[in-house]
Amino acid sequence: MGIEHSSKDAGRESTTVAPAAESMRAVVQHRYGPASALEPAEVAIPTPGRGEVLVRVGAASVHPGDHFVMTGRPYVLRLVFGLRRPRRMIPGTDLAGVVTAVGTDVTTLRPGDEVFGWTGTGALAEYAVVPADHLVPVPDGLSLAEDAAVPTSGMTALQALRDIAKVSPGDRVLITGASGGVGSFAVQIAKSLGAEVTGVCSTGNAELVRSLGADHVVDYTTTDFTRGDRRYDVILDNVESHPLADVRRVLTPTGTMIPNSGHGGRWIGPLGRILRARMLSAFTRQRLKPFTSLGKRDDLLVLADLLAAGRLAPAIERTYPLDDAAEALRHVASGHARGKVVVVI
Structure with a gap:
């Protein structure tokens, strides 16, 4: 890690503990398709905006929704995620890790905080930008893999x-x-x-x-x-x-x-x-009553309380390294995953 500094990039400001390198390892997707469409790559570390933080990802879980977005099927999903190719290059939603930079409007988190939550910019990477209100502190006694399994x-x-x-x-x-x-x-x-x-x-x-x-x-x-x-x-x-x-x-x-x-x-x-x-x-x-679940910080706090009280415990079947994230998504797509599947980064 480097020293703390303030950065400004096209109107995006943050207070940060600089990563040791300017690039990161991530799983990327340039087209819709099966898990073979995913490939490990080196990409630029993103910069958080005013209401965002940069998280060094310790673990990210995958679920059927990630598979639907990866394949672009059913096709109706492409109206949201990109008609011809995914708008989001890095897949994954749920994560847990350590805050390394915060935008200038963020007052609830600071570098060094351990957090878990969800992001719309891709979680299967060494770093991810996350809106601050999509994160809560991790409960005591749980691993980052367990935290990432929850959101x-x-x-x-x-x-x-x-x-x-x-x-x-x-x-x-x-x-x-x-x-x-x-x-x-x-x-x-x-x-x-x-x-x-x-x-x-x-x-x-x-x-x-x-x-x-x-x-x-x-x-x-x-x-x-x-x-x-x-x-x-x-x-x-x-x-x-x-x-x-x-x-x-x-x-x-x-x-x-x-x-x-x-x-x-x-x-x-x-x-x-x-x-x-x-x-x-x-x-x-x-x-x-069919319904669509929505990410809500208050609900994530409720889950964190249940985890802390021992009334809720993630059931994790398997963990995979980042370069094997495609295998993790294949397993979820099989419909036979036992509990949660987590990618440890």
């Missing part, structure tokens, strides 16, 4: 169960894909909200889901939960392995179902399932 998946689970379904003590909650990224957080958050939790997963992941706090585990390789007698107040469907009509069969008459998945076609992806759910909801007392 998107944790906020999705929290917002689905607390805000959309409004889970309350005693509710019966069923979570499909309970051993996955969102599912593993959802089991724990539902328990923290006082629910009776049933997790659906494969045989090999049953013990993991029990260890996360699930009261009941359904092995989908031997049992079809939609054919059982049990009824649920809330169903968080992270898998889309059954038609909406079948899932509704085990929902209470006034229960809430959240379809947090959907593959669909190459053009609109899960939008068809989302539209069907919204239309059905108009004709039934059951609430079918």
Whole structure:
């Protein structure tokens, strides 16, 4: 590290502890495609703007959303991320690391702070520029890999169960894909909200889901939960392995179902399932509530408190070095990731 100084670049000002080099290692993508479209490269270290900080990334997690952006499918995503090629050269969203520079308008963070959060400029790199309000201090006792596993998946689970379904003590909650990224957080958050939790997963992941706090585990390789007698107040469907009509069969008459998945076609992806759910909801007392999670600093602070209190723990299946980030995304794309997949930098 160098000395502290102030820099100004095209109207961008920051107070910084200068990196030892002007370039950094990153994973870059110049075209849409499979994981083979990613390649390690040396690129310039970015400069934070007024409300931003520069983070030396210690770890970054990947999730299905990163895969969708990488491939540019469904094609509707390209309206946001670039029609012919990705606007963002470096993939990745969730990260944890150490602040090395802060913009002049940043008062909540300073160089040396350990933080975790999310960025829109790419996390799979040695350094990333992040808006200051997208970061919170890391909880004591966790590694940067554990911190990086939390933001998107944790906020999705929290917002689905607390805000959309409004889970309350005693509710019966069923979570499909309970051993996955969102599912593993959802089991724990539902328990923290006082629910009776049933997790659906494969045989090999049953013990993991029990260890996360699930009261009941359904092995989908031997049992079809939609054919059982049990009824649920809330169903968080992270898998889309059954038609909406079948899932509704085990929902209470006034229960809430959240379809947090959907593959669909190459053009609109899960939008068809989302539209069907919204239309059905108009004709039934059951609430079918697809939603899009949003990054919120207040919610990240809630998750940090749960982590600090030991009521939430990231389940990490594998870690990869930065140069193997493509393999990490391939594994996530397989649909069989067990908990979170993290790239350690």
